[in-house]
Amino acid sequence: DVKVTQSSRYLVKRTGEKVFLECVQDMDHENMFWYRQDPGLGLRLIYFSYDVKMKEKGDIPEGYSVSREKKERFSLILESASTNQTSMYLCASSLGGAVLDTQYFGPGTRLTVL
Amino acid sequence: GENVEQHPSTLSVQEGDSAVIKCTYSDSASNYFPWYKQELGKGPQLIIDIRSNVGEKKDQRIAVTLNKTAKHFSLHITETQPEDSAVYFCAARLRDTGFQKLVFGTGTRLLVSP
Numbered sequence: 001d002v003k004v005t006q007s008s009r010y011l012v013k014r015t016g017e018k019v020f021l022e023c024v025q026d027m028d029h030e031n032m033f034w035y036r037q038d039p040g041l042g043l044r045l046i047y048f049s050y051d052v053k054m055k056e057k058g059d060i061p062e063g064y065s066v067s068r069e070k071k072e073r074f075s076l077i078l079e080s081a082s083t084n085q086t087s088m089y090l091c092a093s094s095l096g097g098a099v100l101d102t103q104y105f106g107p108g109t110r111l112t113v114l
Numbered sequence: 115g116e117n118v119e120q121h122p123s124t125l126s127v128q129e130g131d132s133a134v135i136k137c138t139y140s141d142s143a144s145n146y147f148p149w150y151k152q153e154l155g156k157g158p159q160l161i162i163d164i165r166s167n168v169g170e171k172k173d174q175r176i177a178v179t180l181n182k183t184a185k186h187f188s189l190h191i192t193e194t195q196p197e198d199s200a201v202y203f204c205a206a207r208l209r210d211t212g213f214q215k216l217v218f219g220t221g222t223r224l225l226v227s228p
Contacts, residue, residue, distance in 0.1 A: 004157070035218075040123070040220055041220060042120070042203060042218040042219055042220040042221050043158070043203060043205075043218040044218075045215065045216075045217075048215065058215070059115075090157055090158070092157075102148070102160045102163075103148075103160070103216065104160075105150075105157030105158045105159070106157050107155070107156055107157050108156075108157050
């Protein structure tokens with residue numbers, strides 16, 4: 001079974017702090033994604049990566065950056081956390097290539113910024 | 115860009131009844147339509163998907179239909195059970211984007227009462 005793990009289930013940070021959310025997948029997937037989930041808004045794509053050191057902006061990249069130094073690990077960085085970044089953050093991975101393949105999600109990190 | 119609308123936002127049914135969730139998409143170039151189920155405290159999991167060259171697909175109690183002309187697709191759950199209670203998301207993928215980028219609907223909270 002594909003496993004996508006996220007470093008924390010719950011996180012509380014203060015405004016202005018630098019925040020790192022880590023995601024690891026164990027299936028040698030090419031693609032990795034970061035979404036945020038908010039009530040009434042569904043899942044919105046922040047960033048995705050299709051290879052090591054490669055990244056593309058999603059629909060809401062403002063205030064976020066990402067890092068993919070190793071194939072299995074994809075980090076989401078909040079350079080200076082703000083209260084409007086309080087949300088559920090979901091990481092996903094997929095096999096990659098031209099195949100229409102499944103995205104596998106981690107359990108999510110609920111981030112609260114005070 | 116692609117936009118996906120999902121209805122209803124909440125749906126309450128009695129055990130054994132059928133449930134239908136509907137989604138519409140804006141871009142006629144979309145060619146892949148997965149449905150995800152998110153149980154409490156977990157990340158979304160793929161339950162069924164359909165490609166644009168197929169009108170209907172079934173997997174036991176769940177089925178998905180696609181109407182390309184009207185640009186809408188629906189999830190049908192028959193003989194609902196309490197364990198079907200969850201949030202369901204539809205999604206659409208643009209053809210030839212080169213990457214596995216999905217646009218998600220806003221979610222439907224399904225409650226199945228015993």
